[in-house]
Amino acid sequence: MNRALAATADPATHQATDDLDLAVRLLAGTPTHEGRDPALLRRWAETADAFGAALEPGPCRARIVERDDGLEELLLARYTSRPATVEIYVDTVDRAEKLIDELGWRSWYPVGSVRGAALAHETAHEHFHHKETRTALKEAIGHTALRLGRLRVLAHVAGAEEIAAHAYARTVCGLGRSPLLLTAALAAAVGAPRREN
């Protein structure tokens, strides 16, 4: 077992980690943010989280498909735009539900909430498929890509949509903690290697 895996061997160790810290970790691990100031990443994570939590709840219009190779692929859900489809990896969802019981986290993640969160998460990505939502997130974060006098081009912040999608799922499903906590615990439980790309 390598050091990265060893560090995550106990899923419960994530319990003490703040949800926002997990969001910052997600951003820090996203390409293009290497070496960025952690305080800046924290501000972006906070803004993206608030943006996602405030997104108007709506039904999932995409086709829903169930798959059972999630633990192999280390995926819980996937959204594809052509055709608009949400794939739910039922084996990972089942493992997550078991893990919640094992860790005594049921008060945070009620029975059946993992599937609901997965659907909500991918529904949020469907929201971000629309230009207005993407632009609104960019404006909320306010990171500048280019400034020429009064002209200011806002930058896309990679990973912000993912944080917003998790925040949306947490809010819509009424979860006690972010789905990111469950993701980290699940990764440790199934021995997922640390993000490589």
Next chain:
Amino acid sequence: MGVVILLVMAAGVAAMLTRKLPTAFALVILAVVIAFVAGAPLTGENSVIDTVLQEGAPALAATMIAIVLGSWLGKLLEETGVAATLVRKIVEFGGDRPVVVALGVLAVSALVGTVTGSAPAAMLAGLIGIPAMIAVGIPKVTAAGTILMGIAVGIPFELPLWQFFSTALELPVPTVRGFMVKLFPFALVAAVLYVFVESRRRGVEHTWSLKSVADKPRSPSRRQRLGDAPWYALLTPAVPLILALGFELAIIPSLLAGVLYALVTTTRPREMNKRLLRTLYGGFEVAAPPIALFIAIGILLAAVKLPGAVEALEPLVKAVSPQNAVLFVGVFTLLVPLCLYRGPLNVFGLGAGIAGVLISAGIYPAAVVLGMATSYNQVFGVADPTSTQTVWAAQYAGVSPQQVMVRTLPYVWAVALGGLCVAAATYL
């Protein structure tokens, strides 16, 4: 005798295909066996030891130097963050439009492809480019293919490659340059089409991945601690190209000028010596596999050019080589898959030997063989599941090289068809 040589070549291809022998070793053994079969003496004129091994090994020396310099420049681009900065800026500007990001990464890959080739080129553009594309929703296979198609856009302007074809096919550099300029539009159109068509067909995808939350932020690398490269340093990959293409400067000085430009635009004077040496030694590591291959190719070329080998192979190869232009294009386009999986038309394998036979037996003018070899190289450089850049890009994106081959092959096959048409129309 010719049939025996062809059987020996087939055995060599089998050894490479089944990975019983590394390509470089297989080519050297092949060369020695061909030389003996062709009746070459052990020593003296046109011999196994003095001609094939002694003269063949350094025959592509100029290419090897160009490869070292290209790898050195590649290391500098990596260490000074030029490639990473380009990708980061592209994501910041176009991140909410995945097609724009893919086109931007394609452009960066093309620039990188002009400097260096193979896996180092894929790594230079893909280390940040592939995850950046995936992060904005581009499907994994499309992302890996974008890097490879981008590098293929740069291949016609890869200066070490000009040197290779010039030396191996005994053609002046301007002839090689002239054909590459004609091949470039096909590679460019195919690559841009790939991005548009595949983006349209596959759309975007987002995953809730168990790997998305890192345990703890990784300690920043030396490059990350230094921050972005200045904007004028981002022009580095274009410097050798402008000098070689625009000012017709020789290849090695053009590459050296690129190294110098990267250095002075990114490095404080007191750190220059250290950085130059560190990246040069790093460049040697990167250049080692292609150099080994070029030594072997030089030996193989020397063997197939032996008078005995030419005499034996000429009637056989002549009988199966079409002279009609339309037939030439048709036959060699159909044979494109033979350059995959280290097949017999792989330019950096037995294909180099076959090219040597075609020229030394006088079956095709050297310029036509150049057209064939460069057209096949456009396919091999992108779609061959055994080429290091394809394997690296696919695995880094989390897909199989075969998936990338299936998706990219139609596009690069069309590029090969274009190249063969140009070769037939211009030189046959």
